[in-house]
Every structure is written in structure tokens, then in C-alpha cells.
Amino acid sequence: MKAYTSEIQLKRTIYLVLTLLSLIAFQVPALTSAAPNVMVRGCGQLSPRDIPVLGSAGAIRFDCSGRAAFSATGTAIPTFDLTGTGYDSLGIILHSTTDCSSSNMLQTNQSFKFGGPRQEYDYCVSFANPALREIGGFNIEWTIGRQSP
Numbered sequence: 046m047k048a049y050t051s052e053i054q055l056k057r058t059i060y061l062v063l064t065l066l067s068l069i070a071f072q073v074p075a076l077t078s079a080a081p082n083v084m085v086r087g088c089g090q091l092s093p094r095d096i097p098v099l100g101s102a103g104a105i106r107f108d109c110s111g112r113a114a115f116s117a118t119g120t121a122i123p124t125f126d127l128t129g130t131g132y133d134s135l136g137i138i139l140h141s142t143t144d145c146s147s148s149n150m151l152q153t154n155q156s157f158k159f160g161g162p163r164q165e166y167d168y169c170v171s172f173a174n175p176a177l178r179e180i181g182g183f184n185i186e187w188t189i190g191r192q193s194p
Contacts, residue, residue, distance in 0.1 A: 104145035113140035113165030145169035
């Protein structure tokens, strides 16, 4: 009789252990979940680079003195206003890109999806104002992790 009782207790213990393991397994988040939205700025003050002759049309690249302006992955919403800057549009390019000709134009308050894993980017502003005689700045703010309405 004692062997039979020990066998029942062993089965109950095994059942209890398996039940606990299954509960723990359901608590672990899936490893295949989407990558988090991440943005890291490269510096506090951007500097212009690749400046065309002012008084003509062109594009100016802004980075962190040769380092990337920021790195990002996921989705983010840029908010900016170019009014009064003399610039017509704002875009981004991969930091490894040689010039602004392939920049992706940003739209203020519209979601932008960064492709793939976290990569490094610079800003490009374009202008077609022949009266532009000096380089001004611009402000941009990013809201990460949500889609535009």
C-alpha cells in the first residue's frame, strides 16, 4: 500500500511541476515581437556640410561635424516648420550616403518608418531661393513609437 501511495504522490508532484512550468511558459513574451522604436541624437548642435553656392538652388547637409546627426529604427513622427528659414523641404539620408540627391523627404506631423535595424542618418534641407545669402538653422522634434492620426 505504501508503494501505491508513493506512486500517487510522485504523479501529483510531476503534474504540479508540469502545470507550473506551463504557466511560466505562457508568461514569457514572444522573441519574435517587433523591434522597439529607438532614436538617438548624435550631438546637441548640427553643423552644415556640402554647402552649395548661395544665391542659387541646392541642398545643404547637416550632421554632427562628420558624425551622424542621429540614429533610428522603428516609426516616428517629425514635427518641424521651415517658415522663414529660406528652406523649401527637409529630408534625411543615410550617413554613409555621399550627397543629398537621394534624401527621403519628411512631412511634418506624418509618420516616418525607418527601414531595418537601427541606422545612422543626416538631415538635408533644400532651397530654390536665389535670395538665400546665409545659412540658417531649423528645429525638428521627433515623437517615437506611434502612428500619425
